[in-house]
Amino acid sequence: GQQVMQIPQYQHVQEGEDFTTYCNSSTTLSNIQWYKQRPGGHPVFLIQLVKSGEVKKQKRLTFQFGEAKKNSSLHITATQTTDVGTYFCAGGTSGTYKYIFGTGTRLKVLA
């Protein structure tokens, strides 16, 4: 079945450093979504990418969707303590409309 892997599993950074998490799917995706889960909370939608090679920005966050629509990345510039949490990608497959989540990357930011 479809699998979505994320690396790294954990990342500790000093405040102000950059952070990147990578998402790889075993199958071609129709779209990919990114979610953030704060400690003790529930996943919250951040963004959706649909087009091959698409790049979107939200303030310090940059999201990319690969040309082959099988991989994606989230890059945070100059991390802040408010960025702490687990970041998940979720791959959508055309025709099924269900989302398979990646394993998540847990980010800790040291002040």
Place this chain on the structure above:
Amino acid sequence: DADVTQTPRNRITKTGKRIMLECSQTKGHDRMYWYRQDPGLGLRLIYYSFDVKDINKGEISDGYSVSRQAQAKFSLSLESAIPNQTALYFCATSSLVGLGGKDLFFGPGTRLTVL
């Protein structure tokens, strides 16, 4: 009021017991999902439903069953709970999906412990 609610929020039960987790939403969404979260494994899809008459198995449906009682209600049952079903369970909803897909709205989660 929260758009997606889950009850109970926490539950401790014993092996072999039948457990029902309930999810209600006021968002008017057609699509509802049950996920479980385990450390290091992310969120795994258990069941999903695109309308009241539509139920679909996800990645890990064995040992679980669901009921879509109404558009706004989707319950998850563990017929005979076992310890490896100890996890955090999330209900989620989304609106009708077009070619681009729609985002998921998650409930607050139910933490289930099976002893």
